[in-house]
Amino acid sequence: MLPLLSHTLLVCIILIFKKIHANELTFELPDNAKECFHDKLKIGSKFVLEYQVVTGGNYDVDLELKSPSGKILYKETKKQYDQFEKTVEEDGVYQFCFSNEFSTFTHKIIYIDWKVDGDPEHEIPQPGPRVAEGALTMIELKVGKIHENLEKSIDYQTHHRLREATGRARAEDLQERVQIWSLGQFILIIIVAIGTVLLLRSFFTDRRTSSNMTWNR
Template structure:
């Protein structure tokens, strides 16, 4: 009886395993990330944020495109022209899924990418027990709810990092422009002084003649 309880507990723990990936990608043209989904109907969710270090996006910047392709090659999710977004979908089938970023601009962009594949077990995944199965499903649902909160925190943290980089870049640019203006002002003032001195020296020489 004790061995059966250990087996059931191990099966429950294995059924609760969720795969989480968090990484940073430099997108020059097209960059893809692959993730294997073991069960049809699994929840695939995540988010991405373009971390803009030094270059500001103008109003004409096309943004980053994001696509999710199923194992059959069909596009199951598509986001056009954005600097960051969240996504969520149900896997239509098991297999290898492809997550691709397309940067139509010539400047490389760094993308903070987070993905989570969640699985809520059913009666085929665990030992059949009328008491354990409802508990198993509830725990899996609670785990997915907590994971959703974690994903939101990661998304907000990535956006905060991007804003911090932008603010730091803005501060450096303002300081650079200010120093440049002072240097230019000093140079112009020096040229004016030299020009006025030269005029006065010429005026004095004319009076002597």
Template sequence: MALLSLSVLTSPVDATALTYNVAAYEKACFYTWADIPRKKISFYFAVQSGGSFDIDVEVDGPSQKQILKLEKERQGDYVFTANEIGEYSFCFSNGMSTFAEKVVDFEISVEHEKRPAQADQKEKGQGPQAQAEAMDESLFRLSGELGRIDRMQKHFKTRENRNFSTVVSTENRIFWFSLTESALIVAMSMVQVYVVRTFFSGSRRTHV
């Protein structure tokens, strides 16, 4: 089992993107820490190559509370609220595969929601602080839009990798099929020549 801890900082949006090779029968787990409640955690994953491009996924919260469980999924994009303080685990399991490893791209991002007190101050319009809050809110929304664009690009990248893998697999199948067909044709020709030579050789011996 592979273990990797993902640190969470204090910026409005903290994200970690990784690519990991999950071997056959391996279960790889990654962890992030929520230091305050009510944080939004975004989780995106996509199987880039290997087998049928599917994998089992489990997301657990503190005290082993299960948040998400998926079986044989190719990709997903989920957002949930971290209501508890503690460690959240994101596990990929390749137990269904006997020999094929899976290449998985995933991203875990933690977004800090606005506090109600900050929202009240913004609505009251209290001078420079309200302007700072408005700018912070704009940056927060911009960060969310950039995150969505980034996930969309990853989605297209995943489709491109899968299509390329399909093309390579088809080329390999055509190559081996053609090679096998050529070998069978040569073998059949040799057998036919042997049969014809044996037939005529036997005929000459009979007449003599």
């Protein structure tokens, strides 16, 4: 019973650390700045790049993805979010760069999700000893299904947090603009009120001066 339990636990651990190399990162990109990331991939592996501008400016950024030979595989300008998937056709270091050089005063918060599947350098080695063939088939299927559902849940939660952060940033930006507009309207009302009082006062002052001149004559 104990060997079966230990092998079941080992299978669970292996399935949790799936043969997919994934990096999730949220970073700040200053204005007039460019940030590049690199990863070494092998032919036959597949990568998925997903990104989204969480906060900053018009929620847009430039992205360029290059192969080791310098070929541009993906290029978009002033994009808010996107997802790009491709199978690697040449060995080497791939580079993707985010650029905020078109912005002169606003920085951006960017979320990226970089996944690589099928690359031996990113894979976790198989466990050594195994129990009899088919003994853990049902358990492996169950654990695999649970792992897939957990991955989907994590992915949904991540995107929900991103939407929440973006919505909060937009709401705070709108609140700031409303406050500035309200303050401007208040100042304008005060100026108009003071101007109206001074104008009316000047009318009565002119009448008194003219009436005094008449009596003196």
